[in-house]
Amino acid sequence: MTFDTTQTIVAIATPPGMGAIAVLRLSGERSLEITSSVFRPAKKGKSLKEQKAYTIHYGSIIDGDREVDQVLVSLFRAPHSYTGEDVVEISCHGSTVIQQQLLELLVRHGARLAQPGEFTLRAFMNGKIDLSQAEAIADLIASTSETARRVALNQMRGGISNKLAVLRNELLRFTALVELELDFSEEDVEFANRGELEALINSIISEIDKLSASFSQGNAIKMGIPVTIAGKPNVGKSTLLNRLLNEEKAIVSEIAGTTRDAIEDTIHLGGINFRFIDTAGLRQTTDTIESIGIERAFVKIEKARIVLYLADAQANLDEIISEVEDFATKLSPSQNLIVLVNKEDKSTQAHVEEVLSELTGKGFSALALSAKAGHNIEQLQQLLIAMGKADMPENEDVVVTSIRHYNALQSARASLVQVLNGLQANLSGDLLAIDIHQAIDYLGEITGEISNDEVLGFIFSKFCIGK
Incomplete structure (x- = not known):
C-alpha cells in the first residue's frame, strides 16, 4: 500500500448491494471543489465551498445535462473531521446503478478510488487517532457480540493507549536522567537513582504481564x-x-x-x-x-x-x-x-x-x-x-485483542529484563539507556509512534473500502 495523501479519495462507505440509501465519501483538499462541480443545490445561493462545516444540503448530482440522482451532501471541514481533512459525504438512493454512476462521475472530476482503510489511515496520519485506536475501529466494525463491541469501543476511546502512555512517559523520564549523567561523566554524578529505576522497571513489567495475560481473554x-x-x-x-x-x-x-x-x-x-x-x-x-x-x-x-x-x-x-x-x-x-x-x-x-x-x-x-x-x-x-x-472483562478493563500488540508487549518486557540484568551487573548509564529506549520503541509500535509502511500496509489492508 502506498501512502499518497495529496490526492482526494472517494469510496462507497455503505455495504455493497441495494438499499434505501447509500453514502459516498470523499476526503482531501479538493473534496468540496470536486463535489461542487457535479452538485446543483435545490435553492440557489452560496456554493458548497462557501458553506459552513457540519451542514447538509439538498440538491441534484448532474452529469452534463443529465440528472443522475437527488442527494443530500454533508460537509466536514479540516481539521475537525474524521480524517482531519475536508470531507464530503453524499447520501444518494441505494440503487447499485446510481452508486456506480456517482462513483465514476467523481473519479472523472479528479477524485481517486480509495484503498482499503485509507480514510482511517489518513485519520492516523493526521493525528486524529493512534494506531491502536485505528485497529479498534476495524474490530468495532467486525464485532459480532456485545462483549466484542464493548472491548473495541473501550480501545477506540484510548483504553490501551492511555495505559501505555503512562508507562512510556515514566521510562522516558528516567532515560532523560540516565542520558543526562553522560554529560557529567567526569564528575561521577548520578541523576537517575538506580534503586528507583529498578522499582520502576519491575512495576512496568508487572503491568505488561497483566496486559499480556489478558490476550487469551481478548482472543x-x-x-x-x-x-x-x-x-x-x-x-x-x-x-x-x-x-x-x-x-x-x-x-x-x-x-x-x-x-x-x-x-x-x-x-x-x-x-x-x-x-x-x-x-x-x-x-x-x-x-x-x-x-x-x-x-x-x-x-x-x-x-x-x-x-x-x-x-x-x-x-x-x-x-x-x-x-x-x-x-x-x-x-x-x-x-x-x-x-x-x-x-x-x-x-x-x-x-x-x-x-x-x-x-x-x-x-x-x-x-x-x-x-x-x-x-x-x-x-x-x-x-x-x-x-x-x-471469564469476561469488567467494563473498564483494558484487554489485549491483537497478536501484534501482544508480541510488542513481550518484546518490551524482554528489553526491560535486560535493563534489570544491567542494573544487577552495575552497567554504565549509556548501556542501560539502549535497552530502555528499545522498550520505549516496542511500546510505541502499538500506538504507532514508532511505525513503518510495511506494518501500516498490513493493518489497513484488512479494513473495508470506505472506512
Whole structure:
C-alpha cells in the first residue's frame, strides 16, 4: 500500500448491494471543489465551498445535462473531521446503478478510488487517532457480540493507549536522567537513582504481564470462546454439536469413529460468541486416520477454555467416574470442565441421579441431558453463558485483542529484563539507556509512534473500502 495523501479519495462507505440509501465519501483538499462541480443545490445561493462545516444540503448530482440522482451532501471541514481533512459525504438512493454512476462521475472530476482503510489511515496520519485506536475501529466494525463491541469501543476511546502512555512517559523520564549523567561523566554524578529505576522497571513489567495475560481473554472475545466437545466414540458429541448449532453440521452415525477431524462453528449466546469444536472419539485404535483425528482432538482440548466431556448414561457408575477423573487430569487448572451425562433417556432416572450426585460430590460441574431429544440443552446454554460471563472483562478493563500488540508487549518486557540484568551487573548509564529506549520503541509500535509502511500496509489492508 502506498501512502499518497495529496490526492482526494472517494469510496462507497455503505455495504455493497441495494438499499434505501447509500453514502459516498470523499476526503482531501479538493473534496468540496470536486463535489461542487457535479452538485446543483435545490435553492440557489452560496456554493458548497462557501458553506459552513457540519451542514447538509439538498440538491441534484448532474452529469452534463443529465440528472443522475437527488442527494443530500454533508460537509466536514479540516481539521475537525474524521480524517482531519475536508470531507464530503453524499447520501444518494441505494440503487447499485446510481452508486456506480456517482462513483465514476467523481473519479472523472479528479477524485481517486480509495484503498482499503485509507480514510482511517489518513485519520492516523493526521493525528486524529493512534494506531491502536485505528485497529479498534476495524474490530468495532467486525464485532459480532456485545462483549466484542464493548472491548473495541473501550480501545477506540484510548483504553490501551492511555495505559501505555503512562508507562512510556515514566521510562522516558528516567532515560532523560540516565542520558543526562553522560554529560557529567567526569564528575561521577548520578541523576537517575538506580534503586528507583529498578522499582520502576519491575512495576512496568508487572503491568505488561497483566496486559499480556489478558490476550487469551481478548482472543476469545474476538474469535469466540473455544468450547471443545470431547468423549469416547458414539457418546453423542456430533449430535450435541448439531443440536447447539441447530443444523446438521456433523455427520451422525452409529458407526464408532465417524468423526475423524475437528469440526468447528460459532454461535451467539447471551451476548457472547462461543466457538464449538467437535472432536474425534477418544479411544485406543489401530486405524491410522482415526489416530491422527484423536491426536488433533487433544490439541483442540488443550486450547479450549471450556471443555464439554460427554459420558454415556448407559455405562455403569464406576466406569463413568473413572473415565471422567482420568480425563480431568489432562486439563489445566485454568480450563472449565462440564461433564454431560448424555442419553439420559436411555437409562433409569435413579442411575442418572446417582451418577450426577457422585460427580458433583467430587467437585465436577455435571448435567444430564439428551442431545438427540434436546432435553436440558437450554440449561447447558445457560451454564455456558454463566461461565463465559465469569471469564469476561469488567467494563473498564483494558484487554489485549491483537497478536501484534501482544508480541510488542513481550518484546518490551524482554528489553526491560535486560535493563534489570544491567542494573544487577552495575552497567554504565549509556548501556542501560539502549535497552530502555528499545522498550520505549516496542511500546510505541502499538500506538504507532514508532511505525513503518510495511506494518501500516498490513493493518489497513484488512479494513473495508470506505472506512
